[in-house]
Amino acid sequence: MSINISKGRAPVSQQRLQVANVQSGDIGSQVEIEINGKAVHVPLGTTILDACRMNSVHIPTLCYHEDLCLAGVCRVCVVEVEGMRTLQASCTYPITSKMKIRTTSDKVRKARRDIIDLILSEHFGDCFSCHRNGNCELQSLAKEYGIDSYRFGHQTERRFEVDRSSFSVVRDMDKCVLCKRCVRTCIDLQEVGVLEATNKGYETTISTFMDKPLADVICINCGQCINRCPTAALKANDPSDEIWRAIDDPTKHVVIQTAPSPRAAIGEEFGLPPGRSMTRELNTAIKMIGFDKVFDTNFTADLTIMEEGTELLLRLKSLLVDGRTDVKLPQMTSCSPGWIKYIEHFYPNYLDYLSSCKSPQQMFGSVIKTFYAQEAGIDPKDIVTVALMPCSAKKFECNRPEMNDSGFKDVDYGLTTREMAQMIREAGLNLPELEGQGFDAPFGEASGAGLIFGATGGVMEAALRTVYELTTGREVPFKNLDILPCRGFEGVKQASVKLENLLPAWSFLEGVEVNFMIAHGTANAKKVMEALKNGELTNIHFIEVMACPGGCIGGGGQPIPTSPEIRQARANAIYQEDADLPLRKSHENEHVKYIYEKFLTDGPCGHLSHKLLHTTYTKRGKYIA
């Protein structure tokens, strides 16, 4: 029997770190092994770790992460395999023949204890002055192994400067345990490749290209590394002190918008199982904290659909009616700031394919400081806008220099789910216990279409609900408006909807099959972009891309930990909320209609909406001075 490396998403340099698979002919056959004296059957090629987990045998891990390729570097998960002199890392060892495994022997216990003590000896700082206190995998390991002293000493002096250069991600390498999860996240999961180990031996560190500040390299700010860091070496750039100051300042009118994904996940920060939306409880908490108004980002998600859907129809019209050959199709979504920075760095010559629409966050920012300020009679200079987002890249996005179309910084602060939870805790509130309340006027409740933006495929589904109905006068031909081909966590999805029996105004689209694609995670975005580059996507009209695996529900600002199951549960919560809403189509949102009647009077993609709701992109490329 020969062993092959499974084909991972990783570039060649990382592929070999995948666990060995047995050749296809052998897959499925079972092998009998013994774990701690008990005989069990596992599929050939299963790792020892998986085999133990299947049989409820606990093995501690640190560098292992379900989402990532294997490393086998922390050595915390070592076990004894009968007949082998050395201990084996259970996370990387594939079972290809009968073997006897011991997970509890004195050798194993002593080795794990020594390894944990060694890691702790190099780990700078104390738990109580650390923002991961209570949610740190190293801390949990120390507790599990009853660590009550630093047997091999303790690092009491800083060796590295904290890198705060990025708007999104803060790196504190003194807290790093060199598990390389961030490296694997960046190079393998996301295929961006900003982080890598440099130097060797004791001097090994995780570094950027030429050790430049994170702000000066091609980091896309997705924050997926933060979600997978077991300690506090990586965290989001936290603006909550400034937000508290604004709240405490009586001259400031502090307004917050909340995105659907944080609402579906913030319960996890308060001990709830994943998958329970806290939308209404969160509104109460926000008001109790002292925010003046709370709005639903879904309002501008609905607005995005109007703008982006119109933009797509206009592009199709230019192509089909005006016969213009310079029309850039497929149109690509632009809601995900991680994706935007990715394409700016990696495919700078393809920016014209992007929808010019701002993300819902930025649309809301400019609407609040113009339309809302006008309606409420507040000087926009006194308004502070905060955006609760599942995202670390949103922090960068709101600081883009072009994002000031209202005449002011459109969105002042991007706040992650984790930071919001911290503010709620600091205010002495227990979120799950609070009574719920609705969103504030004048934007009120939004549609379920805006809500499902949070899951991969959601923007596409929302757009189709609207585009189909606007052109045909009928609802999309899917049961309960659930466009199932848009859902699920497959890396790249493709489907189509045929436009037939159209309203007279749209007759030029009669019989057109709208082909769309959905990609999540930049590794999948890369596949799509390579296909586009190779001219393979000429029949595709619309592509949704989200930078994070799973879409926004798996964003870099979401509660830690993350795993496929957790992301699925969050997605389910969002789809359930959508199904329960009376209003499920963006174009039926009364407040959206109202803003087009009262404010954006020249309609979607009109002059004013172009000024306030659309943007431009920067050709960044990969070579930065």
Added chain:
Amino acid sequence: MPIINDKVLFNHELNNNGLENALKRTPQDIILEIRESGLKGRGGAGFPTGTKWLLAMQAVSDKKFVVCNADEGEPGTFKDRVLLDEYSKFVFEGMVIAGYVIGAQLGYLYLRGEYRYLHQKLQDYLANMKKENRLGNNILGTNFSFDIEIRLGSGAYVCGEETALIESLEGHRGEARNRPPFPVNTGFMGHPTTVNNVETFADAYIIMCNGPEWFQKVGTSKSTGSKLISVSGDCKKPGVYEVPFGIKINELLTMVEAENTKAVQIGGASGLCIPKSQFDRSISFEDIPTGGSIMIFNETRDMLHILKNFMEFFVEESCGQCTPCRIGNKKLLEGVELIEAGKCSLSYSQELIEMGKTMTLASKCGLGQSSPNPFISILTHFEDEIFSQS
């Protein structure tokens, strides 16, 4: 002593027709002969060469590779340099034979960065082999074609570990891979690869020249053949020697005219430190295995100082990926410094020895698994000397 007659490599009776003999046989027959000879890997780990080649031969793949590990980085080892420099034929034709056996089309010589000065000479030798049709297409008129390329290392000690070497060969950071899968299945660029020491190829070549029985006559039953050793340190005749396996340390010391010897470090920095009381032990896979480095220390040497030197080496040369090796070596070095300063309690030194044992069990590759050896053996054998100073 009958050492002179116990040579197989540096022996004038050698037929020098190994390649011709090999290409007349089937790969299966060659493997049988190699296995019969009892040849074990000369890098120090002692994996049976015939078995390794058999596994690589059996692996199914459109491409296979032969890699010669000439990253001679173990402190105190310099025997491969002599082979490469003066016996290039043995090494390269040994590689061709290996390629013929496993079905490879290409071989790489991974040459240690510090041996760059040999590069041109070796290139010229390969060019000459091609001219003589001993390399390239249809070697010696057979259907077998094989080429050899030379790649230079960049000075990392860990790249002597075969999977780290393959990583480096592919252009990546030199870090050991997880095993299994082993290189014989998934090696260079994911293809079956046999990685052997320079000396192993030379030995395989001479087995093809004069047959397995001739090779077996030297050495012990479990360690057949001879071993090249590089002797350095406190002796009158340092240098490269060919010795039969089973030679006693005492005999060896006499041979190189060492006097007042206190300790012998066998197997380089990661090897074992043998005190005078154990000089009747022998160099062999069943007693004290070695890749070839023998360092002799006489009575004037400070064992703690020697140990410190070794530990500094490992702190720097660990690849840094796995915890036990990256941090463990640092802690052992700090322990040595504490002892130096007279601040290390016996109980803490014991704790470090125990932690060192964890390193030998739990490190990812041979580097971390062997780097505590000098710490453990020197502190165990020279406890009195070391702790009486402080």
